[in-house]
Amino acid sequence: MSTRLQSLGRFAATAAAVALGMLLAAVAIPQLTGVLGGGPPLEPTVSVQAGLTPRLDASTVQKIAEQHLASMQTMAAGGQAIAVHEISAVGGDRMASVEPAAPVEADASGIRWVVRATGTFVGQRVPPGNPPIVADTGYLIIDDATGEVVGMGMP
Amino acid sequence: MRSLGTLSDLAVGRRLGWRWTAIVVSLAVIALSTPALADPPPVAAACVKNWAVAKYDNPDNSDGGRMTWRVRTLSATDWAAGGFAAQVLWAGTNNVDELARWVEVGVTHGWQGQNLFTYYSAHGNLATGEYGEARITAVTPVVGNTDNFLVNLQSTYYGLAYVGSVDGHGLIWTTHWGYSKDYQGGLEATCNSSRVDRVYVQSSQRHRSAGVWISPSSGTLNGFTQPAGQPVTGTVAWCGLPKFRYAMNSAIDPNVCS
Numbered sequence: 204m205s206t207r208l209q210s211l212g213r214f215a216a217t218a219a220a221v222a223l224g225m226l227l228a229a230v231a232i233p234q235l236t237g238v239l240g241g242g243p244p245l246e247p248t249v250s251v252q253a254g255l256t257p258r259l260d261a262s263t264v265q266k267i268a269e270q271h272l273a274s275m276q277t278m279a280a281g282g283q284a285i286a287v288h289e290i291s292a293v294g295g296d297r298m299a300s301v302e303p304a305a306p307v308e309a310d311a312s313g314i315r316w317v318v319r320a321t322g323t324f325v326g327q328r329v330p331p332g333n334p335p336i337v338a339d340t341g342y343l344i345i346d347d348a349t350g351e352v353v354g355m356g357m358p
Numbered sequence: 359m360r361s362l363g364t365l366s367d368l369a370v371g372r373r374l375g376w377r378w379t380a381i382v383v384s385l386a387v388i389a390l391s392t393p394a395l396a397d398p399p400p401v402a403a404a405c406v407k408n409w410a411v412a413k414y415d416n417p418d419n420s421d422g423g424r425m426t427w428r429v430r431t432l433s434a435t436d437w438a439a440g441g442f443a444a445q446v447l448w449a450g451t452n453n454v455d456e457l458a459r460w461v462e463v464g465v466t467h468g469w470q471g472q473n474l475f476t477y478y479s480a481h482g483n484l485a486t487g488e489y490g491e492a493r494i495t496a497v498t499p500v501v502g503n504t505d506n507f508l509v510n511l512q513s514t515y516y517g518l519a520y521v522g523s524v525d526g527h528g529l530i531w532t533t534h535w536g537y538s539k540d541y542q543g544g545l546e547a548t549c550n551s552s553r554v555d556r557v558y559v560q561s562s563q564r565h566r567s568a569g570v571w572i573s574p575s576s577g578t579l580n581g582f583t584q585p586a587g588q589p590v591t592g593t594v595a596w597c598g599l600p601k602f603r604y605a606m607n608s609a610i611d612p613n614v615c616s
Contacts, residue, residue, distance in 0.1 A: 274471050278440035299532045304488055306479065306529035309520070310496045326489035327440065327548060328480040330448055330457035331409035331582045336482060336489040344492060352470060354492030 247318075251292040257314050257347045261290050264316045268343050271352045272322035281323025283339040289319040292347065302342045304356055314347035315354075324357040405436050405551070409582040410592030411448075411544030412562070412602040414574040416537075419567045422510035422518075423449045423541030426561035429465055429499050431609065432475065433553040437468030441548035443606070444468075444478075445557055449509035449541040451481075451534035457542070459483045461509045461534050463519035465499045468548075475499060479519035481531040488533065496527040510565060511538055537567065544604045550591040556605040556612045558597060574600045 249261040259267075265287050272285045291301045295311025302317055324341035336357065344354030414423070425447050434443040446464035450457045463479045477499055480491035499505070508520040511534060520528035541564060545554045563571040577600055581590045592606040597615030605612035 271470070275440070278471055304481075304490055304531075304533050306481075306490065306492050306531055308496075309518070309528050309530055312496075324489075325440070326480070326482060326491065327442070328444070328446075328462065328478075328491050328546070329482060329484070329489075330460055330462075331411055331542075331544075331546070331580060333484060336484070336487050338487055338489075346495065353495055354490065355470065356488075356490030356492075358487055 247287045247290050249290045252294060252297060255292055255294065255314055257292045257316070259316065259345075259347050259350060263350070264290055264318060264345055267345055267350055267352065268318040268320060271343060272320055275325065275355075276323045279323045279325045279337070281325070281337075281339075283321060283323045285320065285322045287318055287320045289317075291317045293317060298344065302356065305342060305344065306354065316345040316347060318343045318345060324355065326357065405441065405549035406588040407582075408547050408550050408590060408592040408606060409544060409580070410590075410594040410604045410606065411542045411580050411582075412559070412577050412594060412596070412600070412604075413540060413542035413580060414562065414564060414577040414600065415540045416564050416574075419537045420539075420541075420564045421512075421567045422508065422538050423447065423543075423562070423564045424506060424508040424510075424571070425543045425559050425563075426504060426506050427543075427557050427559045428504045429501050430555035430557050431501055431553065432465070432467035432555075434466075434468035434547065434549065435551045435553075436549040437473050438471060440468075440471045441552070442466045442468030443547040443549075443552040443554050444545065445543075445554070446546050447507040447509060447541070447543045449511075450539045451511055451536060452483075453536040453539065455539045457540060458485060459534065461519050461531050463494075463507050463509055463521060463528065464546075465505075465521075469493060477521050477527070479529040479531070481519075481534060483533075490531070492529055494521060494527055494529060497521060504560075507543075509538075509541065511535055538564070544594055544602075545592050545606055547592065547606055550589060550606075552606065553609065554592070554604070554606040555610050556603055556608045556614060558603045558614070558616050559601055562600040562602070577602075 268287050295308035295315050298305040319342050321340050324338045326336040338357035341357035346353045432443040434441050444464050444466035448460050448462040452459045461481045467475050477494035482489040510518045520526040563573050565571050579594045594604040596602050
């Protein structure tokens with residue numbers, strides 16, 4: 204009986220150790236990859252144009268961006284990992300100062316958050332006969348007043 | 359026949375060794391507790407993308423195009439999967455032919471997976487993969503209204519994409535300039551089951567650089583579909599060139615020039 208109990212105990216202890224080790228590895232490996240591999244910083248850099256007082260805070264903007272990136276990833280069946288790198292609040296007429304290819308709003312009156320990220324970016328609005336343009340880096344534009352994603356671009 | 363035994367007497371452990379059994383059991387537990395990856399995303403696999411457009415080559419240096427049409431009912435069946443149905447004006451930029459670099463402006467149902475009816479503009483460069491799209495939020499489209507859509511290149515500076523007039527609402531894309539070698543208009547829909555009620559383009563003009571607006575005397579009509587052999591549901595026809603009409607699964611008569 205005692206032998207059986209000892210075997211059962213060793214069995215349970217080993218199973219627990221293996222499971223714990225794998226869980227730790229699952230958490231630690233992505234962190235180490237980011238640090239040792241020269242990957243992107245874990246926290247995005249945040250900037251706000253002088254003189255602006257946004258309604259949203261950067262963490263809220265980051266969540267909105269991550270949700271939209273997840274949605275784009277699902278829609279495109281993409282596999283690129285999602286990460287937000289830079290978050291900038293600017294006037295709608297100053298977006299190109301953050302992202303050179305971003306649009307300038309001709310009648311801008313509000314604050315826009317420009318978010319640079321990695322993810323699955325797909326541009327489907329292409330001239331007739333051409334396939335979609337796909338990239339794993341890009342930017343999102345989020346309206347500070349409504350929290351809506353109102354623009355995107357790549358690479 | 360040998361009995362497989364039961365877990366109560368650790369028969370499996372006796373045959374494989376208790377360490378290996380523990381590893382196998384723990385792996386099985388982790389595998390079963392991991393979120394399933396097998397759920398397929400909502401891709402619109404049954405959809406076929408359609409275009410139906412009138413295209414005009416610009417025989418001399420032009421800096422853009424404009425069209426006037428009535429906003430019609432648009433209904434994208436695949437908006438939740440990122441699809442759309444749109445009335446669009448495209449203009450080539452940067453002296454590049456066949457719209458390899460372009461700025462577009464239009465009205466769309468379906469935008470970035472959202473159930474929206476909105477004005478928008480987009481731009482791109484097929485050679486480099488540069489691309490952008492953004493809503494024009496300062497004004498809201500109204501079905502039945504007649505709108506002017508304009509893409510105009512401003513010398514060496516930028517491309518304007520406007521709804522309304524030059525003083526209208528829109529976006530400026532700062533990586534587009536030079537001449538526009540062609541422009542076109544029509545419908546674009548990511549699913550052939552979507553609806554674009556008949557649109558009559560009552561005016562189509564290009565702008566000669568530092569000159570006047572000109573109504574082209576020639577053009578081509580193109581209906582596209584992918585892949586080959588799939589049905590073309592978008593249609594386009596002249597209404598006395600350069601005027602034209604287009605439609606897709608229209609709920610109103612698609613063969614009327616008005």
